[in-house]
Amino acid sequence: MTKKEIFIVSAFTENSVWKQVLGICSALAVTNLMKNSLVMGLGVTFTLALSGLTISLLRQYIPKRVRMMVQTLIIASYVIIVDIFLKAFYPEMSKALGPYVGLIITNCIIMGRAEAFAGKNKPLDSMIDGIGAGLGYSLVLLLISFFRELFGFGSVMGFSVLGDWWYRWSIMVMAPSAFFMLAILIWIIEGPLRANRKK
């Protein structure tokens, strides 16, 4: 596969959220505001890219039996960098995201990419795969949060769009709507694909 193909496959065709339903904890939790989703997406992309690179560089030296533990530690160190960076430069964002920054460690996407791709491929390819998977994930987050913020607060990225006449749907800010939105997204994307496959 060329580098471009790797990117497209990991970002769209094999998108972690709608294809494999991985890492949806944070996809559901931070999508009430677009700003939070953007920061979360960038954090995950950063962690995915660099942990992919590191794990791929070290893949010959990590003993098979303890590889999960080593991978977790590598991922955790990058997450700490993200966390410290947010605390130092965007303290409000860090407070809004709360424990979900730390929970990037247990985000199944990162472990999944490490196991499925970075452990077997060249460093540069793994990094591109990480960036692709991260951007695919961010895309889903932004899509869901766009609708939740628009209907829930009448705004986009914090700017009021719909004005004062809009009656805010508080359900869109609450937990259940996150489940419904993700289910609808999966339905819209997977429905036609599966129908095609049947023919």
Next chain:
Amino acid sequence: MEVNPLIIFIAAIFTSNILLTNFLGMCSFLSVSREVESSIGLGLAVFFVLTFTTAINYVIYHFILVPLQLVYLQYIIFIIIIAAFVQLIEMIIERFSPVLYYTLGIFLPLITVNCAILGVSLFMVIREYTFIQSVLFGAGSGLGWLLAILALAGIRQKIKYKFVPAGLQGAGLSLIITGIMALGFIGFSGIVIIQ
């Protein structure tokens, strides 16, 4: 925080259910909820591990990390404690109770990467709970998780052979059921309100 630990316990089960309001532990929630038996096994394992790791992490955080000013290492330390604890429990169960090992043992490795476990430890730090509060919060969250996965498994077993649109089969349908369950759990918010 001056909140009665029992209130935290009740709130963690119903009003701020770790899964239905904080979305933690979704991956194993969706993949293991096909049958009631296996979801009981996983739920019990989560409850057990959650209660103990919260207690251990509380002690480590307040008596080692804070005095040494190593708070920024909390993620690494917490995840190591959780992994080590799960490994230990697995070995103990395997040695002393083969029956329990067959029902619970296969789920234990899944738990290390269950974000509910790490999430509860992080919430405990952010919300500044005391020791008793933390333990009850951990136990309540575990019970709440068990309740949620049991309910989903029951519903999924009932509708196993019903017609479902192709795009919604599998994860999509489970997400919608979970959403309706979350709507129902909002009804509990009359009991106690705590954030």
